[in-house]
Amino acid sequence: MNDTTSITTAAGRLVGIADEAVRFFQELDHTTNSVARRVQQLETFSTLAKEIELKPSANDHDGEEQLDLTKQILIYCYKLISRILSRLEWVDNGGRHTSTQQGLLGVYAELNNHEVKDLFEDLHREQLCLVAFRNSRFKPLFWASESDSRPLEYCHAFKDHELNFLNLLFDADPREDRASLQSSRGPTIKGTCTWITETSTYQSWLSGSGDSRGLQIQGGEGRGKTMLAIYLTEQLEQLAACMSTDTVLYFFCNHGNINANSATAVFRGLIWQFCRLRPELLYHGLKRAVSVDEGRIALATNSVETLWQIFTAMVQDPNTGTVTCVVDGLDECDEPSIKTLMERFSELLSSENQGRRNFRVLLTTRQPFQQDNFPIELSTICLNSDAHKHNVEDSQRFINFHVSNMAHEHSWSQDFQEQMNESLTKKAGGSFLWATLAVSGLKGQDEGTAVKYLEDLTGDINAIYENSLLAVPLECRQKIRSILTWIALAYYPLSLKELSTLTGDEFSTPDTAFINLKACLGYCGTLLMTKTEIRRFGSGYETIETVQFTHRSVKGFLLQRYVLRTPTDTDADSTFFQIIPDNGHETLASRCLEIMEKGLKVEAERESSVEYAHILPYASRYWFRHLRECPEKLCDETLAKRALTFLTRNHENRRLWFSYLSNLRDGREDISPISSTPSEHHDTIGGLEEINDNDVVLFEHPKDTTSATQLQALQLACLLGITAIVRKILTSTSLLTSIRQANTRSLRSYSRTRPRSEDRLVKVKRGGVLQLSTAEIVAMTPVELAVLGGHHKVAVLLLKRYPRRSIWKDSSFALATAVSHCDEDMVQLLIEAGAPKLKASRQLEGPICIAVINRRLDVVKFLCCSEANIWAQSNSKLDEVDTSFTVSFQ
Template identity: 25%
Template structure:
């Protein structure tokens, strides 16, 4: 480039740095003023600062001062100025009236789509700019990689490697798999074997790479099929006669668990498994980690860690890599789309990777992105095989209960027949009914089976309609928290949130356990953590009620209203605790505080997430807690201790 052109790049860099830092500061100010600003906007503030850092680096690095880079910088500045304009609509002055502040809060909700579109564009521009820089600093990177490779081939991993692995960890998919087996039971022999004989599967497994999509409705046994496939692929590929090694990776998504419902979480889980099997691959992660530290694993770093995952996958030599992704439909929508955009090109970008995705057919983006690949529909493509597997499952489960309860042969056969006829082909329905039969007297089994509805949703409805009028209020409160909690609550947290009263002989956690029984099969309790038993339970509770239809007492279909109720409950809780102890925020992260006020930690950290999902119902919260939102000491301490952190 000529001297004038170089000066143009430098000028564009300087201008972007100035605009970016002003915008980042303004974003934080807006978030500090009104907590109904979408939480993703708070997260994207870091991206703006990262862009400013790249621009500053370009200004001082001659090799980066190209025409392409200059054009990217100019575009980014334009997008940032648009963002500034939109964000000014939701900013207010402290002396504004409550009505004006509330109106600006609602404007923020209405402008969210345009704001997030601009953030998405900036996100893409950042990735493009980062790629340019990486390409032009390739020689330096290669030198670093060589040094790190030598470092990590020693017997003991380096200190930096250990810190990197600790920061990378979010969940261990192997432990998640073990928990699923514990809660669902061992795979019944013969129920899943059919998959290996399907034409699509055979074609997939006999080629070098590629993606296979297995889709089906709720309760058809997709997760157990995923568990079977992880075990089958390991035995199929290992040991290999030619000495090639097999690297097995898998991930079980869960909409109710923030560590398992996003694209970044999935990639982190896969990276963790690869590094467990091939420690030398950490050479692809360490250069970026040494610069960005823990920031590399944040929600806005998907592009970065995805590129690292690809580099690892493509550096396995002759090894075969398999990946099973279960429940992809349970990912947060924006995050799911982000991952699907990458999976569309997975066969060309990672030829050594063999990947299986198991999910429902919806949302629609799954069909759009994965429809081009090999596919097995559990219904209708494998309806006969699924039915045969279901028969084996029924026979095995009924044989267990028949033996323990000493059923006569005729009754055993009758139970099998009823389960086949009424289950509508869903494993989940059968598992619920079998659990209940363990508590039914042998003489009452026939009558109990006659009363069973056909299919999963009617069974859910029957369970809740059996709850007595006196217990429905508390039962609905429990279901509301378990359905919409940002993260699963513990027994002590939920007991505190519901203000459960202990008795003379029982603590409130024990009292709550008794109350949870009214929810029947809707809830699962593991290690004192409560969650919905299955995604279908969430879908049932939140399903839309037809116009003019009778709204059942357990309906949570008005999601925004329900979220506003939880936001109010959180604010009321930690505001009341503050009145008891004004230094509570300074002790937020102490174990003693969590024991004394179990729900405080959740309420202080997550109230604004519920508020952000309240839409126009947030106006009621602004008015109800006006003393909290505006010129309040508890607000200031919350912002200082929690929001800033």
């Protein structure tokens, strides 16, 4: 009774102020569209408030939480109208409603002010939420889906430089990813997922009436988090369609795709979708792009800080409206990316951020976030506890749907169908993953075999995977192990054709290899699935069918840091299929090199390259990444010798490799068959830009005669982070000899061009795209190149073997680069190796002051939180912080 009484009171107050606002607006010119629209909006809102006043509870099932949330929304709406009237300087003067100071002209001006418009938008959004909450009972927002409104359409009209900017960002289209997930996982079963929109936690987050603008949906493996994310993005899009300025952005993380498992990938995807939906905001990104040679533009697409600046500028633009951001599977990113994303979203959600009211974020994850890592408290819906009942009901609907289809197909009796529903639901325990695996195993079985299958079916997911592998015929096991290794360790999902070539052997033709692959995949139904992906192809994009794990847990089951096999173990043991990453990456790198050795020559000779053309892009871009993941000492030392042929100066393999990479970057498919110094120089530059992930752009200074072909094998190995190759070179040749060969000539050229160009120290401190001349990159020491690439293991190896040598004497660029990258481990390593410690400013040249001047907030935060042992004096950091305050207020 107390709840309904308080709602009646809140609704009565809202009716009063809404009617007062209506009368005030009625005194204005009704022919003005802005006035007429607001009068109509306030009148309909007053009517709704009166209905709530008369009947606080629209449904008998409304509980205490539901009623409390309704009251919060009513109070919040009262405050919104109060703020609107306050902005218009309205006063109640004995029943006469007047505007002070500004007069009527001021009122009309304020009506078109962004702040007043935003307040009316917020009011409209709350009205929609109230309607939704009162008219729904565990069902989707039909009032939105039945309207004529549609989600914002992608814009296709872009100028050339805008298209170039979008192409720099593009890795995947989130809408296509969502459609692909729906296709691979099957349609959403009617009645599932709808419960979440009725929870008070979700409703409070959606309405904005609560304190939290962040919501996390947390649950164990296979609890249906992704399907909930899919459902909610569709619901949110329908809601946004009713609002003129609302935008819904989303991203589906994928542990098995390098383009979807990092903070930079998430931000690139969100910004790309933002630009396609709201093209008028694209200019925020163009402002942070830089022009390079021949009219090209470059963007620091691997810089979290640059991407975050673009994203926040778009969110906080006065014309943006409310932005809702959904990120599914945040825990599928690497640990540093998870921390980065949590910190960055925290900034936007902070109460100190003036734009926080127009931004909300929803995250799904397996593990709950640690609040000490995420300073802003998130509302939480836990599928394992809070929503376990709803989760079980949804999994039951899923099971009933599929069992019904199988019963019809195999003529199961009604009693048997009910028995299967009951048994499967009980064993599933709310796990969609288990239910999916169980249902897939039932297909094609009659009642007799189905009963036996169900009796033998374990509730342990890993046991199901193990049984699936044990059922593989002995003659197929080696092939299937190779397939699973490639899928587990590849840097992006591979197509059937790519897998066929990569797992083929010298005795099979392409056709027989493809047939064998399809046959082997038939034994992996519980482990593997096909999924559509969009991928770059030349200057455009292509849609391909890829082979992926049915669930992330399959990869976790297969990967083992170390597997001890004894002489008594046979291929019949399931441990035969377990994958040791160190060994696996070495095998994959070897296969990539083998394909390049054969395929690049075929390409260069203009011969038919059907056998390797489709797989050369992957092999050329990722062979060194696989080798990078190997331990310092390889099992197969001949692999290092083969790899060196693609890094050694003047070797034909290196020329062909860079020529092919350069053409990939430019969208061409040919390799120059004629070797010439100028073409090899340009191919080396283009090839390095194609494979570098450090936002480095190489250019030629007008008086720079240095050729990129002067880069030595050691330099390339350090830049690419291949520790095993660096070790091979250091043990087989003199380091001093390598250094002299690498940079004696280039240093002379660099010293001539340096006064005419911006100092590289200044450029690296500024952040963003780092433009280096050919002479500068060729003149770099191995340590500088390792730090530039962010390769800690390589830097450790170099400094451990040659500590405090004169060749590392000038470490200012390496240290500045590590600071610019906010790489704590690298900074500590360089300081311990003898690099000069950081000093406080004398003339505003200190590291924090320079970061403030360059608006490098990431560096400012990094240095302010840094350890005292990297500073020259005990009070150096504090002095530098104090000095930086004077810079920030200038």
